[in-house]
Amino acid sequence: MARRSGTRDQILDRATDLFGRWGVEAVSLDQIAQEVGVAKQTLLYWFPSKDDLVEHVLAATAEELAVVVEAAIRAAPDDPLDRIEAVVKAVFRPAVRRPALLGLIREMSRLPPETSERVATHMRPLADRAVAWMRTEMDAGRLRRCDPDIVVALAYATVTGIATEPEALRVVGWSADTAGLRRLRAELVAFLRAALTP
Amino acid sequence: MARRSGTRDQILDRATDLFGRWGVEAVSLDQIAQEVGVAKQTLLYWFPSKDDLVEHVLAATAEELAVVVEAAIRAAPDDPLDRIEAVVKAVFRPAVRRPALLGLIREMSRLPPETSERVATHMRPLADRAVAWMRTEMDAGRLRRCDPDIVVALAYATVTGIATEPEALRVVGWSADTAGLRRLRAELVAFLRAALTP
DNA sequence: ACAGTTCTCTACCAATTGGTAGAGAAAGCG
């Protein structure tokens, strides 16, 4: 999250934003280099190929999101709905400040299978924990009974979709100012709460 | 939906799939031409530029989805939750058969503003009707009271997200066979029902 | 058979793509 200072970190940073906003294929090395303010060759010194850069960007992003989620889970209260709310809010903040973050995760499905598989491996422990946790909460009657695998994916899809598609929100007349953001977050939390209450 | 026969329609058809799957920027005219089985120049005869092709593909897709949704609304029962279920099922069928459809709508946010604005104009009447309808149902106490603008966008994000991100589902161990699809659709409908029940 | 559209083709173009080769600063270190 912190904009770091070395050339390598600056490259990672700009590449994250550009890849997430426009898609990996749509962003050229020349463009990244120009925005960072170095020659393209400098990119290729730090990352021997574009694929390599993409992979490092993805790994760093997945890692960053995982850290944010872990922290939110640990800090959150015991009630499952409160906990979900805490996680959503934790993800919402960096996602709104840098919309590219979640957009990047989406780019996964457009990458060669081996790459996306490696990123998926990164996320799997987190997803597994979430699923297991939901299952126990359902057994305890504190969450609506359902298929936890799919519902974790549904919740993810809702949060990611809404955070990365300003166009869809514009269609219904939403605007991205502070008040709009607060309203959006509140509705998102209420939506998930209603969807998961027993 | 029907695979039509003229050269122009074949081009539109393949372009829809390829743009939706890989993103507009990632697909070249040469690639489309090759898959259709014609020379690139034939594409540029029917659509004077790539931008023009993109625009026609988007318009056709938006139109197609709008027709499906309209039909589902008209055929559905009066109860709002049943009606939502009918629409989701109606969208789910073509979306799963051709995942590119919803993926394409997502591409909107990556296009030049004028283009995305024109597509948005196409969708707006539908969204407006949905919002107005939700509002009256809420007033009648048959839907959970909330901000209908945002909740329409949320429901859209959930359906689109889940239908276009097989990767996210793979992470939680989901598989795309017939049984998996049925399970997914059932959970999706239950999720939305729970989220919108008063 | 005719001329006129309608359609698809080959041949080419300038610009951009990811990537290579290797020179030259800059900085640590004896």
Added chain:
DNA sequence: CGCTTTCTCTACCAATTGGTAGAGAACTGT
């Protein structure tokens, strides 16, 4: 000081990009 490592640069490359020019089929109506 000199030597080595770390870093960034200019110059270039083959391949691919969206797009142009214009020739030739193939089907029209007469």
